[in-house]
Amino acid sequence: MNTSTSAHWRSIAIVGPYQSGKSTLLESLLFVTGAISRKGTVEDGNSVADGTAEARARQMGVEVNAAFAEYQGVQLSFLDCPGSIEFAQETWNALIGVDAALVVCEPEATRALIVAPLLKFLDDWQIPHVLFINKMDRASTPLKEVLAALQSISSRPLALRQFPIGQGDRLSGFIDLVSEQAWQYHPGGPPDPIALPEIYRSDELAARAELLEVLAEFDDHLLEELVEEIEPPEAEIRTDLKRDLEDDLIVPVFCGVALRDFGVRPLLAALLSEVPEAACSARHRGIAAEGPPVAQVLKTFYSPQSGKLSLVRIWRGVLADGAQINGARLAGLYRLCGQQQTALAAAGPGEIVALGRLEGIKTGDTLALGSQETPLASCAPLTPVFALAIAPEKRADEVKFSAAVAKLLEEDPSLSWQQNSGTREVVLWGQGEIHLQVALGRLRRKYNLPMQSHPPQVPYRETIRRAWSSHGRYKHQTGGHGQFGDVYLDIRPLARGEGFQFAETIVGGVVPRQYVPGVETGVREALERGPLGYPVVDVAVTLTNGSYHTVDSSEQAFKQAARIAMHEGLARCEPVLLEPIVELDVSVPVEFTARALRLLSGKRGQILHYQGDGERREWDCVNAFLPLAQMNEFAIELRSLSLGVGCFAWRPAHLQEVPEKLAERLLART
Template identity: 80%
Template sequence: MNNNVSAQWRSIAIVGPYQSGKSTLLESLLYVTGAISRKGSVVDGNSVADGVAEARNRQMSVEVTAAFSEYRGAQLSFLDCPGSVEFVQESWNALVGVDAAIVVCEAEVTKVLTLAPLLKFLDDWQIPHVLFINKMDRASTAVKEVLVALQSVSSRPLALRQFPIGQGERLSGFIDLVSEKAWQYHPGGPPDPIALPEHLRSEEQAAREELLEVLAEFDDHLLEELVEEIAPPEEEICTGLKHDLEADLIVPVFFGVASQDFGVRPMLAALLEEVPAALCTARLRGVEPGGPVVAQVLKTYYTPQSGKLSLVRIWRGSLSDGMTLGSVRIGGLYRLCGQQQTPLQSAGAGEIVALGRMEGIKTGDSLSTEAIAQLLPKAERIVPLFALAISPEKRADEVKFSAAVGKLLEEDPSLDWEQNANTREVLLWGQGEIHLQVALDRLRRKYNLPMQARLPQVPYCETIRRSCTTHGRYKHQTGGHGQFGDVHLDIRPLARGDGFQFSETIVGGVVPRQYIPGVETGVRESLERGPLGYQVVDVAVVLTNGSYHTVDSSEQAFKQAARIAMNDGLSRCQPVLLEPIVELSVFVPSEFTARALRLLSGKRGQILNYEGDATRKDWDRISAYLPLAEMNGFTVELRSLTLGVGCFAWRRAHLQEVPEKLAERVLTRT
């Protein structure tokens, strides 16, 4: 078995905010490397990254797309990741398996903040990454201003690798700040060398000096050369760039126009030279050379042609078709390029390939031919934030519902579903409305399972404010034995969250022991729907007295007597409506904190605390209680107020009395 990691493999993720041009960049990368002979486009719906209907219909990536190419003797695996915040779990899962990432953004200062969560994830995982400032033909802001703004959201120093010749629609080329050579762009072809424009020489020199100063922060020898005004050789600069990128100490910055292939070739050439080899990334993840095969699942697909496919990064060793990983046999080995599958007999360390029919294997799982002493780290699961109540349009489809939803959740682990006991609704949970609509479209397209969807009901409950004593008698005479049960109950409220308590103080056998379970059953059933129409909680019921008939009494008769007593008593105990409250931890840039506080207050939120976020500079963490009824609207509005970067975690906290006027409106609709 070959345990060597090929130094020629490079696995690179393409990430960035929605509409930054990631899919267009992938198309350009595949075109200039010869993987495709003709470029598609997102608008036309024929790009490699938009192979599924849900992506084409929305002109946006909704899942990770894998592609393969070869260039200058190197093999390249690309993973194009969705940019929408609602599909960020896809990106996180894929990023843990790459050697480096290209972060695509626009030359717009107002959009820079949208990069903050992504850059934090990359730095937390120590994933080397470069910035590609795209759409430079539309830029209205000077590169220097854009860099200042970008530096404000990056914890790593930025290192500008190129200096533009021209700006906006007049962008015509670039100056390489390492070699100090100038190049002129040509649409659809490689750039040509030109003489360095004299009017840009002083600006180019200043930019190059800044690049060298960034590198000198991590290289004492280079720092000495700069202090002594010795021009470092080009080879030394290249070595510094490679070392610092590999260690995730700096973020090299390139720019261009992906739709015209401007800037793509020089960035790709730099990546081939400077991105760490697969062996280095494997060591960073705790996988040393030698030993059994180790791989990790980055994404799960269900395809009409091949069934289940598991996209895996091979960290060590080689995989071959028919090999057994754990207790699961590989049922096909493929290299992917969008929706195209190329069968393989084997694949080596550093590659990203798809394995067929790996039943029981999930995204994030570590795979090996032997027991793994330590599982590979995987991205944390993002808690779902938004829910829809769903049901099959056709009653006959209920039979296949569970199996289809199970596959849906395998493909997208950031989805979840539950059967709400109070409302009896099936809830599909996700990251937002678009996320859930994509999931519903998949159910219809892949599994012929059209669904109805609506906002879920709020699982209100009710409780009581006062105590009472109540009596219930059930007497029913038939031709034979009759039915007789008679109970006296004390009902009293409990503290919030104490649930339900049942006890008895029967003396003298006025209610025989064999009938008391029937009383408790009747009491419990009556709590399922109280006088306000909702489940009753936080009450205590005591059976204090009763009577029975030696012939006609039965457990069923005492259950009915208890129900009669409870229905009468609860209505006299001053019932009150309760709503579920969730506890939120809201994370926003400090400049948006005031907006977030107003948003919470306007949605009946109770602010508990707010303070600086210890993990991010210039971010705040707000702790608050919020009614569950307000949460779906809160998700959308928080993102709208914070350029899409505001986020939160939540958990169910407690039940709380609904304000009187709101309770009246709720009960009127019931």
């Protein structure tokens, strides 16, 4: 059995914006630790993180990938997380199960804002995290400006650990601000110690003073030393760095070039020595040190070959293959490195492993052995903002469609689907167009279920502007009994949202009571498709008069008479087209607020108000109404104008008349 203690494990999520170099950094970390003998690249589609056809086709991460390494006696579990905001659910679900996050970003002040959603999530969940400024050989902005931009979006103080020697393509090494030792880079190999260049002496002293000031905010003894101009021992500085990172008080910042292995070894050394141990992370999550095994599901995979796999973080105890957990028997326990699986007999606290065939277990669930454990906090599914209508290309595939989509939603909780009764379409909802195209690609690849898709129809409705009294008579003579029904209906509009009302004011028995339900049924059926071709809403109908035949009348005849009266009457009631309106809460950085307001106005939105976002500095929250027909385009364009960080939540609001000219164009197409 695996008897490694939690002190020997570190689990680290590698996160960052799209194209920041996360997967390249993972490849470098695995190469430096000896976990792989040769580095792959995203461009060649042979990196550890390029496990699926969807990732290789787009040269971007589309789901969490696990990797394992061992270095200097410490076992390392890495989770490479997608960078695109459309796959944020994958990242959030993974982050709650790690000891720390390694945030990768680019050395451009103007792009620092892209990291804001990640830093907010990490700060909200109090997850320790380290920043790695990648691609320093392409830097065109002074490091001080980059740090200032990053600090403006972080609620934790940044603590620069290295000062670069050279800039851009002249980058040649770094100065460790703790030891004050200078190092020279060598591509593909470890750096060599060199004498600190005098030209950098003053910059290094200033940067080191800033580092110590950050640490002194949380250490009174260090503050006293600085006030008395006493040089603190290196060991004391390192102790402060470890403690403050464990408590999520600071964000250490490292620099380098992952593609050339520059800065990767000192980064790795810090991850080993300063990232909280597994037992410390468990305490922060409120998990008692003693008790039966506890784990949490971070990701669910379905494979045509091996079936269901649940990627879990073990928080306490040892899980053994074959054990009963949450009422299910473990049918396999594996360590993952990309697409490679290594069978294990057992795994202990701190490890991230895959468990086989845990039926009924979903992402976010808490797994416990023995007594029932209080469920650990998990991430709620993100609100979907983009939709496609989907259907199998082959009618024969409709039988397996529901089961395949159910598995798809298990793998990705940010997807959802609905059967739209108004348009009779199956609508798949997600976080964006790429997100949904990846999902459709999985249906084709994993389940041999090719799909056709198109933008969903808007569930338009219609109503009336004026009242009308209508008469309907149905008379049909056959060889036997005939059919006869005769009704007079008053049709009038209701206020928006009041739905449908039916009443009768019959006197004298001109329409027998047993036929009145047939009249109401006929009215309701007539409202399913109005004069404009859409369901009719917000209408009141009153049966006022009629006549019947003692032999030929029936409930069916009166239903037909009511339908005739409604079809003729609705056409004279000035029908108008209605469209669904949704209410949005849009969050954007203040520098993009004006653009977001213009975008809403240009999409026929109605801005209700906007104010500062109470949860984020320098962000605004805009409340507005927007036609549902515009929401797909709005989601794409909002991200485009806001560096991908603008987001919104929405909910159905009401129905509203379509502008006359637009209504004419829409009706001309039908």
